[in-house]
Amino acid sequence: MKKKLALSLALMFSLGMTGTVFAASEPDMAAELASLKARMAELEKSMATAKVSKKKDNDNKLSFDGSDYRVRWIKDGADDGDSAFMQRIRLNMSYKVNDKITFNTRWRLLNENEFGKAGSITDSDGKTALQGKDSYFVSDVNMAIKDVLGSTMTIGRFSQAFGTTNYWNSTAIGLIDGVKFDTKIDDVKVTAGYANFGAFATPTAKFTTTSKTTYDPVTKKYTTISTTTQTNTSKPKLEDAVFLNASYPISKATTVNTMWVKEVSGADSNFNVRGLGVNTQLNNDFKLVGDYNVNYGQANDPSGYYISLRWKGAKDDVPGSFGMRLDYRDIKAGNMFSSSGTGVSIPTEGYKGPAISAHYAMDKNIILEGFQTFKTKDADTGEDLPNYSRVQLTVGF
Secondary structure, eight states, X not given: OHHHHHHHHHHHHHHHHHHHHHHHHHHHHHHHHHHHHHHHHHHHHHHHHHHHHHHHHHHHHEEOTXXXXXXXXXXXXXXXXXXXEEEEEEEEEEEEOSSSEEEEEEEEEEEEEETTOOOEEEOTTXXXXXXXXXXXXXXXXXXXXXXXXXXXXXXXEEOOOBSSSSSSBOSSSOOEEEEEEEEEETTEEEEEEEEEOGGGSOOEEEEEEEEEEEEETTTTEEEEEEEEEEEEEOSSOOOEEEEEEEEEESSSSEEEEEEEEEEOSSSSOOOEEEEEEEEEEOSSSEEEEEEEEEETTSXXXXXXXXXXXXXXXXXXXXXXXXEEEEEEEEEOTTOOSOSSSOSSOSOOTTEEEEEEEEEXXXXXXXXXXXXXXXXXXXXXXXXXXXXOEEEEEEEEO
């Protein structure tokens, strides 16, 4: 009995001790599990944050800002005064390759295509080609590289503004193939480069027929063979050229600008354009901008000037903002090196006379504009010319 009692007491004591040990370990295990869950949750959160951060990083690298769609109605006096609706799409894309290099490209689609015209034709050889302006082209494709000789170097096809009014050339269309350097020396902003501007001018087909007559003494007959050859001409045309555009603020309100474009190769050297411009803020609402230049590369040194008095202005990001402009131009024929790059988008050289325009931001990124020239004359002869009217709606995205 004593042995059984002792064994029973020992067993009870052992079980009690074991129960105590297991009872003590349960909170430890719960704490470990809670800690593990917390660490797993933190890890999942970190992974999610890293994923979002990577997506944001990629989003920050890729941008389509600056794209737009435009519909316009114009009446320019051509074709017996007929008017037309036209449309255009521009798609911009830029990608930040790294901290120093950015890749840029821009497609121009439906290039001022008139409504209702598809524009495709089939040639006699069975090939399908685009006709007129219902087409597309790459207006810009380049790399912008920072910290090259203390400048930002752009190489490829790019846009370039000259002067202050955007009449001689703006960043609207591109088509300049070459290299340029943008830098700032104290307060002077300088752009200099070497490029081919030939893409500005579309070649014009010219057909030349030559005939050769031979006599065969055997048959005693004359045979005439005619040969037609096609050459593409587009003169005057600016080809390889050096160029410079610089601006300097002489005061808080006034900035002066100088430009120079000198053709250095090509069949003819038609362009050596030098100009001066000014942009001055008259008060909070009014500013005056103007450009004057001369092309010393052609006979009679054709000159041109454009003056614009601007009141307020419609801003893409400020719905309800508006503005007006009163302009005057006098551009002799042969003065301009580009008639397609102008940011004013009206008939360019060979015209003089005033114009008025109004602009209104209907909503964010939606601009309505009206433009009208009047008392338009030939800049060289003084002959009356048709006026130009335009109403357009531009949607940016």
